[in-house]
């Protein structure tokens with residue numbers, strides 16, 4: 001019943017949609033929503049089983065779905081995917097670049113290889129799919145693309161690699177909007193906040209507990225997001241109703257990117273000592289500020305620091 005669609009408007013009837021990472025999580029939900037609105041959906045990723053499961057669910061619901069295997073880190077595999085879709089269905093109108101991910105790690109423990117892996121998966125991988133879709137179909141016929149990124153806007157503690165990769169994808173989206181508009185290609189990105197999805201299985205139990213235990217509810221909406229909430233934004237951007245939205249990044253995060261709490265707890269020591277002036281008189285002593293703030297400055301001056309500078 002969970003995926004029983006309540007209405008079928010046929011909004012995307014006759015259109016072919018490719019969703020990478022469409023066997024699980026957000027991609028699976030996007031695939032369901034597009035199929036329930038009439039699109040023929042191709043779900044593509046590395047593992048056949050989850051893709052076939054999604055496909056079965058959609059077909060049982062009366063939609064049309066097909067499976068293709070792809071590794072978006074492999075240019076030849078991506079090329080084959082796009083050629084197969086165009087050969088089998090004769091068209092490719094809609095593309096959702098959802099496949100991606102990373103591992104959680106303090107930046108100081110990310111090796112060069114680890115950083116490169118995440119850049120290659122998310123940034124180069126998304127580019128590879130965009131490029132192949134453009135070359136093999138959209139350059140001649142137009143199309144609509146949505147790239148899934150993440151809340152990278154103020155940096156991404158514990159995920160420096162993915163923050164860099166998602167920023168790259170968002171910027172690439174803006175460039176492609178300007179360069180590929182002439183082909184009739186419209187392209188946007190969606191930046192999910194923390195979403196309750198299969199992706200959470202990738203994090204160790206203590207991290208899962210931290211997320212479910214309130215850490216990520218500290219946002220204006222007071223909760224985590226759902227796959228359907230991200231999918232809804234994707235579907236809208238793919239729809240004619242968003243015809244004049246191009247090169248945008250739509251945040252689906254409950255407002256969390258506006259009010260992000262520090263993700264890394266601070267130690268008692270302050271690692272970056274406050275600057276209080278070169279002269280002793282600059283900031284301390286008699287001042288025209290409320291007393292409580294003066295006390296705070298005095299504390300900053302007295303605090304021991306771990307800084308070696």
Ligand SMILES: CCCCCCC/C=C/C(=O)SCCNC(=O)CCNC(=O)[C@H](O)C(C)(C)COP(=O)(O)OP(=O)(O)OC[C@H]1O[C@@H](n2cnc3c(N)ncnc32)[C@H](O)[C@@H]1OP(=O)(O)O
Nearest residue numbers: 100101102103104105111112113114117121194199200202
């Ligand atoms: C604080 C909580 C924040 C929550 C915010 C949530 C926001 C985001 C949510 C999501 O995105 S949901 C999750 C979506 N799904 C995933 O992220 C899973 C995807 N992960 C993967 O597919 C893989 O882990 C990977 C990132 C693609 C890497 O897989 P691959 O098999 O290619 O890696 P390896 O060949 O094993 O290693 C390559 C390279 O990377 C280093 N590395 C891999 N894993 C780790 C790790 N856990 N910690 C540190 N380093 C890691 C590995 O050592 C290799 O490095 P080198 O040997 O080359 O130096």
Ligand SMILES: NC(=O)C1=CN([C@@H]2O[C@H](COP(=O)(O)OP(=O)(O)OC[C@H]3O[C@@H](n4cnc5c(N)ncnc54)[C@H](OP(=O)(O)O)[C@@H]3O)[C@@H](O)[C@H]2O)C=CC1
Nearest residue numbers: 021024025026045046047071072099100101194195197199
């Ligand atoms: N959940 C969240 O809070 C957030 C998620 N995101 C992003 O949203 C997207 C979907 O995540 P979510 O559904 O949560 O997590 P999932 O882990 O369920 O989704 C990741 C999908 O990407 C596919 N994938 C990974 N690597 C490749 C590859 N090399 N080639 C092809 N497909 C690949 C996986 O399939 P397979 O392993 O079979 O290849 C899987 O279906 C990801 O890009 C994620 O990083 C962004 C912000 C927040």
